[in-house]
Amino acid sequence: MTTLNIRKIGSCAIWLSPVIIVPVTFLAATPWLEQQPDALTLSLAAAAALFVMAYSLFLSARVNRQLDEVQVAGQRFSSTWGMTVGSVAAVIVMMIPPLMNALADAALRLGTESPEESVKLGITFGFMLVVVLQLIGTGAVSLWWTRRLGKSSD
């Protein structure tokens, strides 16, 4: 049983590793990338982003093939409600002044080149917040669904 779990965890880690390795490599190469022409940097950034997105879709399709109908129903329920919960949470979070101010401060501090850059960063942070909260919401709803269905009497 333990060997099976270790093998399963190892297999998951190997399958997930490209999603971690590519962004980490990209971040590690930042000092080198800063010395390269903008066109090359942007092309590499786009290639890395496309790879991660395409690989994530591939992983998602691969996992979906192995799910049974109860798990598929759970996945649908989780994604539908998780997205909604995450969006509502994002609105609520943005209504809390200290959090909104922290986001705006971060955008102003990092967008040092021009006010336009700060605005773009602010919008990006807003989108990131929505996506992260939707991800957390989906995870939480999925956990709830799994626990609800998994209550065993065996």
Next chain:
Amino acid sequence: MKNFIRVLRAEKGWSQAELAERVQVSRNSINAIENGRFDPSLPLAFKIADAFKLSVEEVFDKTDV
């Protein structure tokens, strides 16, 4: 939907995991169906009934529909 999966499993001496393996779903899925928390599709209901060599009506309680 009510069903007699628990009783039928006990008669056969099968665990949820064993039944799950026979009908090719996860143990959690069998647990959810057995406890009436999830209604299976017709193909899965037939698979479960086939595993017990019974008809669907003998495994699932149609009066509870």
